[in-house]
Amino acid sequence: MSPVSRGFRRRRLPDAEPGRVPPGQYVTGDFPVLSAGPTPRTALQNWTFSITGGGEPRSWTWEQFRALPAESVTADIHCVTRWSKLDTRWEGVSIDTLLDQVEHHAGFALAHSDGGYTTNLPLQDVTGGRAWVAFGYDGEPLEPEHGGPARLLVPHLYFWKSAKWVRSLELLDADEPGFWETYGYHMYGDPWLEQRYAGD
């Protein structure tokens, strides 16, 4: 039984229609930034995106990547620090499009980013039109502090799974914790189940 905090009351108007925002989240109009280190800046001529751990490793230069069919995505995003942002507009290449070019039988993926960040995802969560490598935000190139030139976009999971500055997906047979998952954050991170920390 939670103690009632004398004098504490809701100050915010309900943020959105009921059911739109996961439990424990509030809606923000800003786009807050959270990351564990300095913002990496990789020149586009040095940028590649790779998929490893499958049959033959596959790699795309920026030009090759941008020549792939891209999709426009409008999605609500939910950060484990409790902000949600509604109707964010992205442009990106579906992970399905990338994985189509790789032979594999993997069940999980570990995303690797510039700066050493990693995060783990079940493969079924990055396929079936649910995940992208996004390079555009709100009609503009994705800014470095928000993960540009390209970040993972997996809007149905807490946003730390949408790794900024993503450079590769490592295909794995077994689930392995990434960066925040090693520090006690949830292995899966479903915002609707409030899977913030290990054991939630």
Add this chain to the structure above:
Amino acid sequence: MAGTALRGRLTWQIAMVDTVTDETARVRTIVLDVPQWPGHRAGQHLDVRLTAEDGYRAERSYSIASAPGEPVAITVERLDDGEVSPYLTQELRAGDELELRGPIGGYFVWEPEDDGPLMLVAGGSGIVPLRAMLRHRQRSGSAIPARLLYSSRTLPDVIYQSELSRYADGVEVTCTLTRQQPPGWTGRAGRVDAKLLSEVCWPAAVSPLAYVCGPTSFVEAAAAGLVGLGYPPHRVKTERFGATGGR
């Protein structure tokens, strides 16, 4: 980037407010009595949950302000359009109960065993986890030299002012005031930029370990500035809070 695994389930527990202390007109430190506290490391945070009479709940994360081994304390800045911070800084009194769970986070932490001189860079209430590190250094008898560069708007906005002025013995504190400097101010003036960082921070050659905490734009500038001074990115740990009314 290997981390210390923290795998136990974090359960909510009831803490009792021991004392509240105003640090500035907008900032208050709350010392808590947490019967089941498992202990924490300097730099970690905890989650607070409030429940209103009608059952409405709100949760927020706060950096832990106290050193390991000290009673759990948080230091909260009031955000006028916030929901939780006005309650914590204005309503909450000694003897009140509060739900919390933690500690959380394991990357933005400092231990005396970590190598290299310590470089702390704080903007506004970003001082809170860095204060826990300084207190931890002091209490553990560490001889690791430390520097703190702390940016505030005005002198009355400086959190932990008297405590920070008392550090000696291997700790150098430099304050900069961005908006207004009182007459006779002997600290720095203006925002943390490349020039100020180069004058105040350890040179990269001594392999410092840096922690930067503050609002997003502050952290972006300070972290990029340290990398510009030659700090390897993996030696610059950051913690940011967005410019929202959330905290």
